Amino acid sequence: MGKLTVVDLFSGAGGFSLGFRKAGFEIKVAIDINHSAARTYSANFPNTIVIEDDIRSISGDDIIHLVGGEVDIVIGSPPCEPYTGANPLRMKEPLDRLYLDEKGELTLEYIRLVGELSPKIFVMENVPSITNTESLKDAIRLEFRRVGYEKIFFNYLKAEDYGNPSRRIRVFISNIPLDPPKSSRYVMVWDAIKDLSDPKTYNEVPNHEVQEVNERKLKEIAKTEIDDYLTMFRGSSGRNIPLYIRLNPNKLAPTVMGNSRFIHPYENRFLTVREQARLMSYPDFHVFLGSRDDQFNQVGEAVPVALSTAIARQIMSEYYARDIRSVA
Structure with missing residues (x-):
């Protein structure tokens, strides 16, 4: 059979x-x-x-x-x-x-x-x-x-x-x-991403490139503490939903959505697509194609x-x- x-x-x-x-x-x-x-x-x-x-x-x-x-x-x-x-x-x-x-x-x-x-x-x-x-x-x-x-x-x-x-x-x-x-047991944020090498240096992990942001956004990110966020959007019930959260390394990450962009626990940058994919338990050999927004959406909708x-x-x-x- x-x-x-x-x-x-x-x-x-x-x-x-x-x-x-x-x-x-x-x-x-x-x-x-x-x-x-x-x-x-x-x-x-x-x-x-x-x-x-x-x-x-x-x-x-x-x-x-x-x-x-x-x-x-x-x-x-x-x-x-x-x-x-x-x-x-x-x-x-x-x-x-x-x-x-x-x-x-x-x-x-x-x-x-x-x-x-x-x-x-x-x-x-x-x-x-x-x-x-x-x-x-x-x-x-x-x-x-x-x-x-x-x-x-x-x-x-x-x-x-x-x-x-x-x-x-x-x-x-x-x-x-x-x-x-x-x-x-639960797998926490740092358990999932701590072994990834610095994306600014050469590495062979796919979809692990840093998203460049302007100076104003970089300053906002630098001021954001763990578990805090940059902004919110309003859902259908009028409830405010946080966006751009700085992840707590010792907790589970919030729900990953198509429009999710998380801030790294220790570095002043957004997670890479690969780091975000790790939060959805994708293996590193699974490659995402399309624009960066396409890739984030694919991860969040999975x-x-x-x-x-x-x-x-x-x-x-x-x-x-x-x-x-x-x-x-």
């Missing part, structure tokens, strides 16, 4: 896929509309077919043809912007975020493809606020029921519990319960690799231990 096959929808830079590859799955097809993310994915998964296209124009038959047979697992992370409280333009009515928001409707496209592919297992990642009302949870259950999946589980997992150096709670919506074994690996290992260990093939 060959390796279990995986299709990754809204694959981004590959954080979700990387955990499944580490656990022994074969990633057959990945789909993302973002050009830089698709380039990054292709560079790091040379044996995977990467489709750079709008998922709405892709059918399950298209994917089955490329895979060359049935798909065992479907994973993926539809856009979270319609649901997150950090989005000041989030629609007021929860169901409108799923059915009327153009990006929110992509969650329905994920569900459509799950129905057309009929995998034994699916896992869809998003922000917890996609389920913050019973009406949204009921709508998601209904949509999966329509495509043939009666049992739906909302698994709320904290990435830091699985060895990720930054805080991140996400919901993983699946047709099996997910509760991977947790790590024995499923942390430590968490995706824990999920994948649980699925792998349970797959043959019980009749998991009958859960669809």
Whole structure:
């Protein structure tokens, strides 16, 4: 019997896929509309077919043809912007975020493809606020029921519990319960980045270049103490969210987002893309392509690799231990 096959929808830079590859799955097809993310994915998964296209124009038959047979697992992370409280333009009515928001409707496209592919297992990642009302949870259950999946589980997992150096709670919506074994200890900021050489000197670590800033910004950074921040932005609920935090070396980092820029604990500079990727437990061999902003966005929008690996290992260990093939 060959390796279990995986299709990754809204694959981004590959954080979700990387955990499944580490656990022994074969990633057959990945789909993302973002050009830089698709380039990054292709560079790091040379044996995977990467489709750079709008998922709405892709059918399950298209994917089955490329895979060359049935798909065992479907994973993926539809856009979270319609649901997150950090989005000041989030629609007021929860169901409108799923059915009327153009990006929110992509969650329905994920569900459509799950129905057309009929995998034994699916896992869809998003922000917890996609389920913050019973009406949204009921709508998601209904949509999966329509495509043939009666049992739906909302698994709320904290990435830091699985060895990720930054805080991140996400919901993983699946047709099996997910509760991977947790790590024995937390990995703090300095644990994650202290061994990286000075990015101003020659080194062979990719994506480890310093972002130059103007003199005014440099002075502001120099005055920023540990756990302090330079500015804030306002989320949808009116809550102020800090930006440009100087990281505490002995704590977990805050949640990494696409617009996150952290200040180094000891040096007067922003973290490099590589240091930020370390906070999402990406290995150094995983290269990010595109502009610097593209690279930071790819890191911030990913499923942390430590968490995706824990999920994948649980699925792998349970797959043959019980009749998991009958859960669809």
